[in-house]
Amino acid sequence: MQSHELLREVFQKSSAKQVAAELGLSLSMIYKWAEPPDASAGSGTVNPLDRIDALRHTTGDPRIVQWICQRAGGFFIKNPKTHHPHPEFLIPATNEIIQEFADLLAVIATAVADNQIVASEAADIRARWEELKTVTEGFVECCEKGNFLPLKTTAKPGAQPKSESSPARPHTQK
Numbered sequence: 001m002q003s004h005e006l007l008r009e010v011f012q013k014s015s016a017k018q019v020a021a022e023l024g025l026s027l028s029m030i031y032k033w034a035e036p037p038d039a040s041a042g043s044g045t046v047n048p049l050d051r052i053d054a055l056r057h058t059t060g061d062p063r064i065v066q067w068i069c070q071r072a073g074g075f076f077i078k079n080p081k082t083h084h085p086h087p088e089f090l091i092p093a094t095n096e097i098i099q100e101f102a103d104l105l106a107v108i109a110t111a112v113a114d115n116q117i118v119a120s121e122a123a124d125i126r127a128r129w130e131e132l133k134t135v136t137e138g139f140v141e142c143c144e145k146g147n148f149l150p151l152k153t154t155a156k157p158g159a160q161p162k163s164e165s166s167p168a169r170p171h172t173q174k
Helices: 003-013 016-023 027-033 048-059 063-071 087-112 119-144
Strands: none
Touching: 003 027, 003 048, 016 027, 048 063, 087 119
């Protein structure tokens, strides 16, 4: 979605007139932000979203996006660089999530050992949490892309191949 398309949708749900008044801008300027840029027709203008994106691109500093997300009450999690693992990487990918979770729990356990959490410990917890979310997002993305398909194995004579519709094996206690 282009920035002007997003702004057009936003202005359909909130008053462009109110936005103009609160920002101290003309209503025509607000409407121009929601138009596709066309220098020959004089329509559209570089809108704030495009300017923020240009600033982020020019500086290469993710703190700009992180700051905006924080102001909106959230956090920015960068999508991991996707690699397309072979199916045999399913177990290591799963182990990576488990290890990241264990690392987060270790940071939390260390922080609460003295029955308080100071700012630096909170920052460490946040950093581990962000890393866990990033690793998990990479795993989920690989799942969605079908990168963790079952390995082809040589079937034993008379053996039935496992299908996605096969019922799960019942759990038995020993």
